[in-house]
Amino acid sequence: MNSKGVITMLINYLNYCFRQAVISVSRNRWLALVSAGMIAVSLSILGGFLLMAVNTNQVMQNIQSNLEVAVFLDDAADIPVLEKKIEQLDGISSYRFVDKHHGLQEFGRSLGDEALLEELTGERNPLPDLFRVRGVEAGLIPALADQIEQFPGVESVDYGRELAQSITRISGWLNSFSIGISILLAVGAIFLVGTAIRLSVAIRQEEIGIMKHLGASNWFIRLPFLLEGLAIGCTGTLVALATLGLGYYQFAVFLLQKSPVFFLQPVTAPAKLVLIFLSLLLLGIMMGGLGSIFSIRRFLKV
Amino acid sequence: MINMVSVSKVYKPGSAPAVSDVNLHIDQGEFIFLVGPSGAGKTTLIKLISREEMPTAGRIFFLDNDTTIYKEPELLRHRRRMGLVFQDFRLLKSKTVYENVALALEVTGRPPREIKERVPAALARVGLAGKEGSFPNELSGGEQQRVGIARAIVREPLVILADEPTGNVDRETAWGLMDLFETINQGGATVIIATHAWDLVDCLKKRVITLEKGQVIGDEQQGSYNHAH
Known part of the structure; x- marks a missing residue:
């Protein structure tokens, strides 16, 4: 097959995968919505912790820089x-x-x-x-x-010997706590996407078997599920980001206007916030993808 | 075309072999019945030819290529040269007749234009023109099997492997399906059918390979179903 033929085949293949992913999501839309909702909740909490962590760090730095x-x-x-x-x-x-x-x-x-x-x-x-x-x-x-x-x-x-020691200690605790909770939530969210995709795969198990008999490659079978997981992950993440963005905006405006003390200022540096939001987006999409890959692996042996 | 050399298959170590020391040569364009009692090894033999199963011992050659050493790409190419027909039809209930047949082309990345041409043609060949939009549960057993056959032939495979294709249909429908397999065979495809339908086998006078306890105990051109087995 020449290169033009390969490209045409690839385009047809991708076209098929997208169609299958859309059909699968719409066929199992309630399951997809619940999964996306759960990811949204998990990532909102995770994002909330991350924002809390950077703000806590800033407050600590404000205090520390005044020691x-x-x-x-x-x-x-x-x-x-x-x-x-x-x-x-x-x-x-x-x-x-x-x-x-x-x-x-x-x-x-x-x-x-x-x-x-x-x-x-x-x-x-x-x-x-x-x-x-x-x-x-x-x-x-x-x-x-x-x-x-x-x-x-x-x-x-x-x-302020006591104060300096306390601040160092609390700062360490908060960082460890945030990292621990974030890891737990990320694992939980991957498990949720995995469950959603496993159900989706189970519903289509017969179809997978037939496709294998017809000579479908593993990637041909895998990709629609992967896209489905990515779409669920992406939807959930976007909802989480919108919620976090709005919530954080309100919080920042409130603190900027009514902060009772000099060191209690919200983080507003775009570089830091964009980094957090991009990381969450990437994490959400990755969780969707990873959940899918782990779920479909064992169904591919026909 | 297909050469099986001392092929054996044992599913569980220590258990009786499903297929034992089978040597077979099948030429292109042949029409073959695999017969024998239940558990004789007919389905296993079909799975070995389609490379759904690997032999425990021996070699299976397809067009002079050793299928037992195939890696994923060769295996996919091999399966795409086969058309499989099953006793239970294995149609997707959520897909229309058209979509079920189109799936065989979609998995190989054929372009939509080609699919739109070939699917109606295959359905017309099996006598189901006009049923494109129906769902499998709206069809009779015979019609569902015709959809299965259309899916098997739509890629114009070199070999049709059918495992008890008339097992779930009435006698009259079974005759219609056999006519269809003969027509496909006349078009150049090798047809291998595992069956218990002795009357069809006896009447059609094709090559008959008889299996018992995993071994080939008979291989006759223009043979008949051996009632003793």
């Missing part, structure tokens, strides 16, 4: 030398020097009434000069604090 080490200096400290040493440390995102005068002003502002501290200005100011150092993540703060404390001219260091 800082307060480095209190003694009066004899060589500030330019210290600044140089701090600047050269690994894991530092930013630092700033606060002299005792500005430190008093900051303290006054934190009390809500700067007038309360008027007596303590000038020579009577009891506060030391200090550096405020921020790490790139919360986990690095204790090590940074330990290093800085060893520098000459540093009297003491202070940071």
Whole structure:
């Protein structure tokens, strides 16, 4: 057979497969709808967890990026030398020097009434000069604090040790929990598609046997079921994405307008969101395909 | 055309062979009846020729090719050269007569235009012109078997293998089906029919291969059904 003949055969074959997939879905439309619905629910939950995970991570990062080490200096400290040493440390995102005068002003502002501290200005100011150092993540703060404390001219260091440790711990738990739940849901969804396709295959078992007798290749038999699984997976995923998209939009608008605290901001970066939605789409389609392939394998031996 | 050399088939190790040390030579254009009591190995022999089953021992040659070493592509080509007819018709109830016959062409990727030409022609050959839109359960047993035969001949195969094709139809219909097989044979196809219908076998005077307990115990040109078996 020449190449034109092969192409014509392939087109006829694909045409047949598409027709069979459409006929099969419409013949078992309730089963297909229920399966797609179950995938939609599974993927919505999975997607919800993923969105929750990225938002939690962002909140954690917001908090982490605001964690800082307060480095209190003694009066004899060589500030330019210290600044140089701090600047050269690994894991530092930013630092700033606060002299005792500005430190008093900051303290006054934190009390809500700067007038309360008027007596303590000038020579009577009891506060030391200090550096405020921020790490790139919360986990690095204790090590940074330990290093800085060893520098000459540093009297003491202070940071939210408990808070830093808690944030690192909670962040780890949330990530593990999200990954675990996501894997469970993905396996469940594959099983659901598999069940739908198995039923579809069982209904058409006689047809498969006859087709094998007529000389149909395994792929000829397999492809309509594969397309059926992909269509179910795709439909379910699109419903899930629409639901998630709408829900997340409402959530983001609400948080952007009414967030009570600075660090509670939704993830709105298109790159991150598109990546999640594309991954879900790919996952849904893959689940449909995998469910089909696993279900029809054992029916092909005639 | 078909050469079976010392062919045996054992389904379960330790059980009696379904076919034992069979040597057969079948030429192109022959009309052959396989006869023998139930369990004699007729169906197994047909399955071995169509390569639905692999022999446990021996070789089966089709057009000088050893079918026992076929891989998937050769196996598909082999099956596409055969037309199979079954006792229980094996028609798809959800498909129309036209769709049932068209399936044989669709699985080989034939273009729709060719299918539209060949399916009505095959149905006309078996006397079912005008029944294209009917569903199998709207037809008599004889008509359903004619659809099965139309599906078998629509690809113009080299060999027609029929396993008890008259087993589920009345005597008169069986005669009509045999006429049809003779016509197909006259068109050049080799026809191999496994049957219990002794009266048809005796009357048609074709080559008769008699099997018993998996062995060939008789092979006669213009033979008859051996009542002793």
